[in-house]
Amino acid sequence: MTHTGITVALSKGRIFEETLPLLAAAGIAPSENPESSRKLIIGTNRDDVRLIIVRASDVPTYVQYGAADLGVAGKDVLNEHGGNGLYQPLDLRIATCRMMVAVREGYDYAGQVKQGARIRVATKYVNAAREHFAAKGVHINLIKLYGSMELAPLVGLSDVIVDLVSTGGTLRANGLVAVEHIGDISSRLVVNQAALKLKREAIQPVVDAFAVATRNEALTP
Numbered sequence: 001m002t003h004t005g006i007t008v009a010l011s012k013g014r015i016f017e018e019t020l021p022l023l024a025a026a027g028i029a030p031s032e033n034p035e036s037s038r039k040l041i042i043g044t045n046r047d048d049v050r051l052i053i054v055r056a057s058d059v060p061t062y063v064q065y066g067a068a069d070l071g072v073a074g075k076d077v078l079n080e081h082g083g084n085g086l087y088q089p090l091d092l093r094i095a096t097c098r099m100m101v102a103v104r105e106g107y108d109y110a111g112q113v114k115q116g117a118r119i120r121v122a123t124k125y126v127n128a129a130r131e132h133f134a135a136k137g138v139h140i141n142l143i144k145l146y147g148s149m150e151l152a153p154l155v156g157l158s159d160v161i162v163d164l165v166s167t168g169g170t171l172r173a174n175g176l177v178a179v180e181h182i183g184d185i186s187s188r189l190v191v192n193q194a195a196l197k198l199k200r201e202a203i204q205p206v207v208d209a210f211a212v213a214t215r216n217e218a219l220t221p
């Protein structure tokens, strides 16, 4: 199926919700809510713009291969993907959180690091974890998970986890504590590099509207 307009890849949930006002600033209003609709391709008020709903971690892949022209993805997801073929013009400052190292309450993380112990790390963010512990000179055994990382230290799968934290409620509810801040996370606009050249007339105004909406909010009368 071909589409001559532009296709925007978004994930359901916080990214969709927080991108809505930016789309509105670009004059784009989805014709359905992906939370209630089962459709994966969603039209908008504009004939030349459609949305596709994909897993958060798949957004960079759809944009990289040009199946979507634009997308919104977390810095966490982009770091794992690598960013090949993607132009990242804007930090949208949405879906913010922190990437943290967390352990079970009572686990002596600092002591283990000091002793030079090999630490078992469970995470979905293997690139970020590898970079973080390599920079600290800490040896790790990396255990790749796809979700619910908080469980791993509780059942002895790992000593620590690397996960995203926003309110801290999930860590608290599971008797975990954050012991290290790896970095601040927010979502970025990603654009297929070839599409930007071929469809600049359609894409650039969207990028510009997002830029104004995310950076110059205070200037709007």
Ligand code: PRT
Pocket: 011, 012, 013, 014, 015, 055, 056, 057, 073, 074, 075, 076, 077, 095, 096, 097, 147, 163, 164, 165, 166, 167, 168, 169, 170, 171, 185, 186, 187
């Ligand atoms: O859910 P799915 O497996 O499909 O993928 P996903 O979890 O990557 O997607 P989604 O939609 O949940 O998150 C999309 C993006 O939102 C992520 O890539 C992050 O950039 C960003 N983001 C912001 C977050 C959070 N805040 C966040 N709190 N992503 C995940 N969480 C999770 C975290 O992993 C932990 O399990 O929420 C839990 C902690 O939240 P608190 O509030 O209890 O601290």
Ligand code: MG
Pocket: none
């Ligand atoms: Mg999630």
